Amino acid sequence: MAYLNENYLKLQAGYLFPEIARRVREFLEQNPKAAKRLIRCGIGDVTEPLPRAAIEAMKAAAEELGHRETFRGYGPEQGYEFLRRKIAQFDYRDRGIEIADDEIFLSDGSKCDCGHILDILGEQNKIAITDPVYPVYVDTNVMAGHTGPVRTDGSYEGILYLPCTIENNFVPEPPREHADVIYLCFPNNPTGAVAARAQLAGWVQYAREHDSLLLFDAAYEGYIGDPEIPHSIFEIDGACECAIEFRSFSKTGGFTGVRCGFTVLPKSVLARTENGKKLALHPLWHRRWSTKSNGVSYPVQRGAEALYSVEGREQVCALIDHYMGNARILSEAARAAGFAVHGGTNAPYIWVETRPGRTSWQTFDWMLRELNVVITPGSGFGSRGEGFFRVSAFNGRSNAEEVARRLGASKPS
Numbered sequence: 001m002a003y004l005n006e007n008y009l010k011l012q013a014g015y016l017f018p019e020i021a022r023r024v025r026e027f028l029e030q031n032p033k034a035a036k037r038l039i040r041c042g043i044g045d046v047t048e049p050l051p052r053a054a055i056e057a058m059k060a061a062a063e064e065l066g067h068r069e070t071f072r073g074y075g076p077e078q079g080y081e082f083l084r085r086k087i088a089q090f091d092y093r094d095r096g097i098e099i100a101d102d103e104i105f106l107s108d109g110s111k112c113d114c115g116h117i118l119d120i121l122g123e124q125n126k127i128a129i130t131d132p133v134y135p136v137y138v139d140t141n142v143m144a145g146h147t148g149p150v151r152t153d154g155s156y157e158g159i160l161y162l163p164c165t166i167e168n169n170f171v172p173e174p175p176r177e178h179a180d181v182i183y184l185c186f187p188n189n190p191t192g193a194v195a196a197r198a199q200l201a202g203w204v205q206y207a208r209e210h211d212s213l214l215l216f217d218a219a220y221e222g223y224i225g226d227p228e229i230p231h232s233i234f235e236i237d238g239a240c241e242c243a244i245e246f247r248s249f250s251k252t253g254g255f256t257g258v259r260c261g262f263t264v265l266p267k268s269v270l271a272r273t274e275n276g277k278k279l280a281l282h283p284l285w286h287r288r289w290s291t292k293s294n295g296v297s298y299p300v301q302r303g304a305e306a307l308y309s310v311e312g313r314e315q316v317c318a319l320i321d322h323y324m325g326n327a328r329i330l331s332e333a334a335r336a337a338g339f340a341v342h343g344g345t346n347a348p349y350i351w352v353e354t355r356p357g358r359t360s361w362q363t364f365d366w367m368l369r370e371l372n373v374v375i376t377p378g379s380g381f382g383s384r385g386e387g388f389f390r391v392s393a394f395n396g397r398s399n400a401e402e403v404a405r406r407l408g409a410s411k412p413s
């Protein structure tokens with residue numbers, strides 16, 4: 001009989017979203033009339049239709065594939081030149097960051113990239129992860145065997161956790177201990193926090209002193225409104241020697257169902273062999289894609305390219321404005337209802353303190369029963385998420401307004 005990967009058995013059985021679904025189902029069985037009133041502010045998925053520019057480009061690309069003269073089969077595994085050039089130009093070089101076209105690697109989304117990147121990193125690495133956190137960073141390291149067993153609070157032995165708290169504005173300082181690989185995500189899911197230039201510079205300095213690698217998830221950079229906040233880790237001097245950036249069209253172009261993202265891996269990023277030799281990671285990542293993938297579908301890459309056209313950029317801005325309008329409405333309503341509110345100004349997530357003495361799940365139940373609104377309990381994102389809940393601004397405007405009304409009419413729990 002074949003042996004299985006026992007690391008998978010260490011994973012906590014997909015606790016958060018199945019438990020939310022179970023509680024909602026149970027509530028609706030007891031209160032079938034509430035089904036029509038139920039509003040979901042829980043899941044981090046977009047709700048609004050795709051930008052027109054992307055739809056037209058994908059249609060045209062599909063049509064090209066229908067004619068012998070314009071048919072295309074396998075494309076370059078790392079992505080078509082037309083898209084890599086646009087990304088490098090618009091997202092980096094136009095902002096004064098020297099990134100070459102071939103330092104961009106297209107993929108079917110950054111969730112996958114966060115997992116796949118471990119293919120080219122050694123098993124000996126000490127991994128540091130923020131708490132609370134997007135669970136993908138933790139679980140992919142568990143699957144790869146980089147951790148010990150789970151503890152009762154849901155944390156894993158072997159991972160260095162970096163607490164994100166009210167005191168540090170949910171942006172952790174570099175630790176005193178050594179870490180080889182550090183995951184950072186700004187603007188942050190779930191806290192909605194952003195990192196200032198000086199804070200990111202502190203991390204780059206740490207990485208250079210410790211010869212560590214920063215894995216920087218910038219999936220929400222499009223939501224930054226404050227001109228002082230960096231959109232990319234590569235805006236920080238020296239980051240090109242110590243960071244890999246993950247980006248996605250999911251939250252900017254509404255591509256969660258279309259699937260397209262990319263990594264930026266500068267050729268100057270080095271890592272070491274067991275013998276102490278320092279080598280570039282870029283050829284390994286290139287090789288990984290050539291061997292394990294045939295790239296992203298052609299119509300999808302044309303759709304992503306169209307997001308960089310004049311109309312495309314306007315349409316992406318309109319989408320982001322829509323969601324950030326919801327974020328404002330929801331933040332103000334939660335504050336008016338007496339909650340302490342964080343995030344929601346440069347990110348589509350609002351991170352709300354529960355009432356004193358209430359846990360995240362007690363607040364979840366109260367919101368579900370009293371307001372018929374589904375939120376995400378903060379404790380599901382890590383032990384430091386206890387005492388908070390996440391409200392997502394990904395919704396239609398009328399839903400956001402209705403949630404605001406219900407919060408306004410609610411009695412303190």
Ligand SMILES: *Cc1c(COP(=O)(O)O)cnc(C)c1O
Nearest residue numbers: 109110111134189219248250261
């Ligand atoms: C939504 C999200 C992504 C994007 O994932 P895709 O696979 O590109 O859809 C990446 N990181 C975080 C933290 C996210 O919330």
